[in-house]
Amino acid sequence: MVDGENSTQSKPTLHPVYTVTNIQHKVRVLDGAKVSYASWVNLFTLRARGYKVLNHIDDTPAPPKTDPQHDSWCEIDAHVLKWIYGTMSDELLPRVLEPESTAQEA
Template sequence: MAGDDDTPPPPPPSYHPTFSVSNIKNLISITLDQEDAQYATWAEFFQIQCCAFNVQDHIDSKISRPTGTDDATWKRLDAIVKNWIYCTISKDLVQTIVKQGATALELWNRLEEVFHDNKHTRAIYLEEQFSNIKL
């Protein structure tokens, strides 16, 4: 018959629970900012969501990529996790960590460096703020 094709239809795209997240801000209510000193809380909330949606391998180099995840799906998941990071941090932090072509893990590590490598400077800043408080 004309128009009949014996080739099977393409397989459906891999479904992953992360694809169902439409607004990460509904799940992570904190916006990370350099001034608020809430990195540990933000990181904990972020890690909880990554665990819940099975994308920890995108922010933890000790967790290997799940077997059976094709390259296209992994790249799409990585883009989603990168978007989660960018959407839950301040504009100033976005400008600090943004890097063309970076993976979510690279962005995660850059954020950690911003907050952990700055401990001494941050302590001095907070001490100064504390001493300037008027009772």
């Protein structure tokens, strides 16, 4: 038997954030009329917890730039930020649309 032949190799797993193709199928669009901010926050928070990105919208700080996970964290944060932008009405979007923003800041 060759060394390691029966050993299990850990394969990198795909983060759940990458499985979402259209967040609007999961969270209704915040418009301030049909969907209130409080309802939207509750729905968005549930999805964030389910997709393991709650740390991008709560008070958890981003890893420092020297951390090996920083680039991955930034990439996932960009997806969460797109979710936020994608679930806001055209009227509300300009209020949070900022260059170089993080999901938590939005």
